[in-house]
Amino acid sequence: MPTSAFSFAPSTRRPSVWLVAVLFVVTAGLTACKSNSPSEIVRQGTEAVAQNDVEAFAALLAQSVPASLLASGLERSYQIYQSRGGVASVEILSEDIDGDQAQVRDRITFEDGTTSETTSRLVRVGGAWRLAMN
Numbered sequence: 001m002p003t004s005a006f007s008f009a010p011s012t013r014r015p016s017v018w019l020v021a022v023l024f025v026v027t028a029g030l031t032a033c034k035s036n037s038p039s040e041i042v043r044q045g046t047e048a049v050a051q052n053d054v055e056a057f058a059a060l061l062a063q064s065v066p067a068s069l070l071a072s073g074l075e076r077s078y079q080i081y082q083s084r085g086g087v088a089s090v091e092i093l094s095e096d097i098d099g100d101q102a103q104v105r106d107r108i109t110f111e112d113g114t115t116s117e118t119t120s121r122l123v124r125v126g127g128a129w130r131l132a133m134n
Contacts (some may be wrong), residue, residue: 028106037101038122039092041129045120046108050087052078063086085111093117100124 041060048057053072081087093105102122109115121132 016102021082036128038104038129039095041122041131042104042106043090046087046090049074049077050081050105060131062125065133084114102129
């Protein structure tokens with residue numbers, strides 16, 4: 001009876017280190033691609049404001065902003081978000097990339113039904129998209 005090199009029976013072997021390493025690299029690559037698009041940076045910025053997370057928002061900026069100025073500005077935006085019941089959704093209306101610069105238009109819908117449209121400028125710094133504050 002001929003034997004086959006292929007078997008459909010469950011294997012008792014443990015996954016090889018090579019396979020685990022490949023899966024890790026692919027997963028990390030897909031995550032990096034997702035989290036570094038201009039639109040995703042704008043979404044992360046909105047989430048940071050909604051949570052009043054100064055550190056997370058600061059990490060998205062292209063340039064340093066004095067901590068007290070950043071904290072007070074973020075607190076004002078957070079209070080506005082809270083007065084509207086918090087963020088229900090963020091819709092990306094457009095994303096325009098020109099070299100190392102990008103512009104993202106988005107619409108934030110709040111829990112009370114009101115909306116706010118914003119345009120964010122981004123720059124690519126060291127291969128990563130960051131929010132430009134000027």
